Amino acid sequence: MTPPLDLSRRQFLTAATLTAGAALLAGCSPLSPTGSRTETLQFWHLLSGGDGVTMSSLLDGVNSAQSDYRIRPTVLAWGTPYYTKLAMAGAGGRAPDVAIMHATRVNGWAPGGLLDAWDVDRLAELGVDRSTFPGPIWEKGFVGDRLFSVALDAHPFVLMFNTDICDAAGVLDSDGTLRETSSPEEFVDQLREVGAQAPDHALSFGYLGDGAQMWRLFYGLYAQHGLQIELPVGGKAVIDKDAAVEALRFMQTLLDGEIAAARADYGGAVAEFATGKSGMLMTGVWELRTMQAANLPFDATTIPTLYGTPAVYADSHSFVLPHQANANDERRDLVYRFVADMLKDSFQWAEAGHIPAYLPVTSSPAYDDLVPQAHYASAADHVVYDPTAWFTGSGSSFQGEFGAAVQNVLLSGADPAAAIDRFEARVNTLLRQPNPADPEGTWKS
Template identity: 55%
Template sequence: MKQFDSLAGKHLNRRQLLAGSAVLGGMLAAAGLTGCGGSANAAVQDIAFWHLLSGGDGIKMQAMISKANQGNPGFTVHPTVLAWGPPYYTKLAMASAGGRPPELAIMHASRVPGYAPGGLIDPWDMSLLAEHGVTPESFAPRIWDKSQQNGQVFSIALDSHPFVMFFNTDVAAKAGVLSANGQLQGVSSPREFLGMAREMQKVTKAHGLSFGYLGSGSQMWRLFYTLYKQHGVDMELTPGQPMQADRDAAVESLEFMASLFDDTVAAKSGDISTGIAEFARGSSGMLFSGVWELPTLKKAGLPVDAATIPPLYGTPASYADSHSFVLPRQLNDDDEKRRSVYKFVSDVLKGSLSWAEAGHIPAYQPIVKSQAYRELTPQIHYANAADIITYDPESWFSGSGSDWQTYFAENVQNVLLGRDKAADGWDAFVRRTNTLLFRPNPV
């Protein structure tokens, strides 16, 4: 504006008039305002999108974003990648509360219950998604149920990413535990599983199973909750009430986990990285980890396959979470931009076969039912996990990357190291959880 002020009150010659007109025309064009025959709608919409996907997942997501941008000249999605875990969720909450959120964000489905009640995210209008062919029937039942809070849809899942069992087919064959169909022989009890692991250890001369857990509450919780839910029991976290859980099932699950770390079945101690590295170099026959590790294992050149963790306590169950799209609450609604967000999300869902290549199970069922997906191995061998996945018990403080999982580690790690009794570790975790249950949701 200073340039216009300098011309005010002066007699303008032709050159000055033309210069001033050029500046004004440039400003109008930048604002999306054109002359006769133009339209404000010709401006490209900028859509801010926050996510926490890094490494191989981040590369895949960027490719899907770029493809959607290329196919939709009316908008450009600009991603911002933030650190996984508490920092991400804290920044997202602060941005929403402060009136400067992105138009779209990724959240783990397990974290949505802590955000939806506080008005930090908006519900989805399924009629708008239906315009692009995305309906409730597009999702597996368990995934769709998880998307809702109090009868409203607050998240649209991109995937489910379960905790599974990878195995080295060469080691399994030499150990005599590989079936004719190329899958591991069925086991249905802790004793049978330990026996299978020990047969694999005879082949590797190191360990039968790799599972790194030190310093990782999320890693410990994923295995624990899988085993706990395989008992056919529930866990409830109701505000203002003590934690409701089956103590016997919890203690038995922790005792079995501790029994793994005998330096024969699995190493006595190790973190996630050392566990993955051990399996990748062929020093164990099996690995408990998330499906997102598949690209790393394939890159290592392993003869790798995968399956859901066998039901050792009678009930098929697999811990999982979902990367889900959410709509941060906007201070000023922009209907056209919001419609563009819906189009972008539908395009990403429909292009999620590439996401499946990274190991995740697409939430969009037309992809899962496609011939192209059926040809992905070992992905197709654990696709049944979508039917048995179990999310964290709902609470404002539970979920992936939460401090609650850190508290689990603080009370359980010494159990796995053989220093504390399983019952004592569990009881201490329950007391810590009960403290949280009597606190209000801070967001």
């Protein structure tokens, strides 16, 4: 068959050969202690570093807790390499049994038949349903009226703060949490107090050459206006220019060389905070273990609500069913059990910094004692994902397009309104292009 994505025939046949070999390996399963066959399930993910170590531990746990299935993970490089290989596998109908995708990427895949939908009734039998997830996270799994992804977590953009520096600045409440600010002016005043006590800067924020970083902060601030960018298929982007310009101007205010370095990349910002030279850091929860390893006195909270509406930019690592031409019902049912087992045993994932999507975990007494994770857990109720379109999401080029349009605003004080115009024009060009997974636009939910 012809692959639905823009792949060469050689790439497609190579992917099909590799995944066929994986399927053959999956059939070589040992017997369980009861005499029944232990099925080996193929699981692909893109988690490396500390997250990869934690995922390996979680998989060891579910493998040892039962004898009906064994998970064989395959770890591929984050971003485009991962999604390209997974797409080829799905296009060939010989994909792994289950995989991790960012929730923001699913909308571009489901229309082309690269993913199979989850049976919500079977999930419910295993204790996984709408009532066990924060509303925004559960709803993100749907494309049309079918569930295509089941979130393991939310990993939001948060504010970490050095408790020693902030205490010296007098910006902590009596319980040690950061004093609440509710307007841009209040937050800037707080940052200036912190800056008076910090060796280098009040705030660390790295953005140079990193469209994702610029987008995470911008879109969280934009959404705090009670707005979301809309990207209608075949239409034009709906962007509130006043709110967009305000968000960029506020980002300019932060990057004045005193509150935060005017020019900093991601690694430099993380290092500045980790070495105690700044009072605060805007970053993702995935840096939690970096700071713990640095033996830094720190806590974390959500980005302050500065424009009236609580909103926190985030994405979710989610379980998906890559399309299989002839899915085996018994193996597929074991996949459902595996996902339910992972969700119910996701406390370790919380220890790594992510917010588990499964509410029985985050509502447990043990989670309340998990600091600083419990201090930003409320973000799960206010997550804002990328605007829905086939070209958006983590690891896509969309966030890079945003960075290319606005970096000079932050770097050299260029006009924010002109930058938003450039970004909007580029997005409108993308909206006129068909989804490579569904070039004829024939898919119906």
